[in-house]
Amino acid sequence: MDALVERGESVTVIDNLSTGDIRNIAGHIGSGAVRFIKHDLLLDGWQEHLRDAGRIYHIAADPDVRASALHPEEVYIRNVHATVRVLEAMRMAGCTEIVFTSTSTVYGEADLIPTPEEYPRMEPISIYGGTKLACEAMISAYAHTFGWKSWVFRFANIIGERSNHGVIWDFIHKLRQNSRELEILGDGTQTKSYCSVPACVDAVLFAVAHTSAPFTCLNIGSEDWIDVTTIASIVADEMGLPDVSFHYTGGDRGWVGDIPRMLLSIEKLRSLGWRYEVTSQQSVREAARALVLERGF
Numbered sequence: 001m002d003a004l005v006e007r008g009e010s011v012t013v014i015d016n017l018s019t020g021d022i023r024n025i026a027g028h029i030g031s032g033a034v035r036f037i038k039h040d041l042l043l044d045g046w047q048e049h050l051r052d053a054g055r056i057y058h059i060a061a062d063p064d065v066r067a068s069a070l071h072p073e074e075v076y077i078r079n080v081h082a083t084v085r086v087l088e089a090m091r092m093a094g095c096t097e098i099v100f101t102s103t104s105t106v107y108g109e110a111d112l113i114p115t116p117e118e119y120p121r122m123e124p125i126s127i128y129g130g131t132k133l134a135c136e137a138m139i140s141a142y143a144h145t146f147g148w149k150s151w152v153f154r155f156a157n158i159i160g161e162r163s164n165h166g167v168i169w170d171f172i173h174k175l176r177q178n179s180r181e182l183e184i185l186g187d188g189t190q191t192k193s194y195c196s197v198p199a200c201v202d203a204v205l206f207a208v209a210h211t212s213a214p215f216t217c218l219n220i221g222s223e224d225w226i227d228v229t230t231i232a233s234i235v236a237d238e239m240g241l242p243d244v245s246f247h248y249t250g251g252d253r254g255w256v257g258d259i260p261r262m263l264l265s266i267e268k269l270r271s272l273g274w275r276y277e278v279t280s281q282q283s284v285r286e287a288a289r290a291l292v293l294e295r296g297f
């Protein structure tokens with residue numbers, strides 16, 4: 001949203017603040033650059049605000065992969081039903097462009113790494129991943145039926161100074177409680193791709209500017225990966241805790257639905273001309289540093 005404001009776009013944000021933090025956009029609301037509507041997509045009353053919208057960035061979701069196994073039907077409603085409500089509101093308001101934030105988890109445990117968008121065996125292994133794949137299908141259907149343009153972005157792990165969940169955030173909070181020992185879920189060898197928020201936003205806006213089809217689907221991530229034990233070491237280092245001992249819960253994954261190895265092919269994005277260079281290691285270090293120092297955790 002910062003990037004849209006910087007480009008001089010007129011932005012309206014609709015969010016129920018269930019996990020969102022109003023402080024992230026308070027400056028823009030104060031300056032008049034952003035109109036903020038506090039509303040739940042599952043209730044009525046926000047749809048009228050779509051009337052003059054040129055493009056919808058549908059980001060709202062329950063993003064907690066691990067917790068999605070605890071209450072699957074609720075996650076389905078928050079993700080799939082909310083998305084269909086957005087699509088219906090767009091149809092009624094005459095909006096014709098939607099950008100959607102999907103996820104690497106739609107591929108499940110892919111045996112082709114780096115995983116391209118055309119990977120044929122879409123077999124999500126988490127409730128969260130299943131809901132996002134269902135959302136993708138409904139977006140494609142609406143876009144083709146009603147002559148819209150849609151962009152679906154399958155994100156690797158996206159991290160930054162405003163992260164409010166995920167492995168870095170989790171480690172920082174655990175180390176704040178006990179600076180001598182850190183519990184690591186799994187055996188620490190889970191290896192995935194991480195990408196910074198600025199690189200991700202740059203990729204989204206670049207791709208939207210360079211494609212124009214009813215349904216464009218693109219992976220976004222960095223071209224390398226990093227294991228969980230290395231992330232733990234970076235976080236401990238950034239917190240000035242060189243002597244932390246790591247304890248592993250064991251097993252090849254952190255939780256049911258966790259994917260031990262994830263690296264997305266970003267060849268398709270590169271072929272459009274996207275040139276931003278970002279590594280997992282660099283993204284993790286920058287996010288950890290920012291969360292520890294700037295946000296004062």
Ligand SMILES: NC(=O)c1ccc[n+]([C@@H]2O[C@H](COP(=O)([O-])OP(=O)(O)OC[C@H]3O[C@@H](n4cnc5c(N)ncnc54)[C@H](O)[C@@H]3O)[C@@H](O)[C@H]2O)c1
Pocket residue numbers: 014015016017018019020021039040041042058059060061062063078082101102103104154155156157158159164
């Ligand atoms: N962070 C990642 O690594 C990652 C990876 C893949 C995909 N994604 C996707 O990117 C998007 C943003 O993720 P995030 O990590 O920033 O999570 P987040 O929890 O910070 O953002 C979700 C936002 O949606 C809002 N929201 C949720 N349900 C709502 C509802 N019913 N009505 C109105 N607002 C609602 C929340 O208040 C919050 O501001 C999500 O769609 C997520 O699935 C994130």
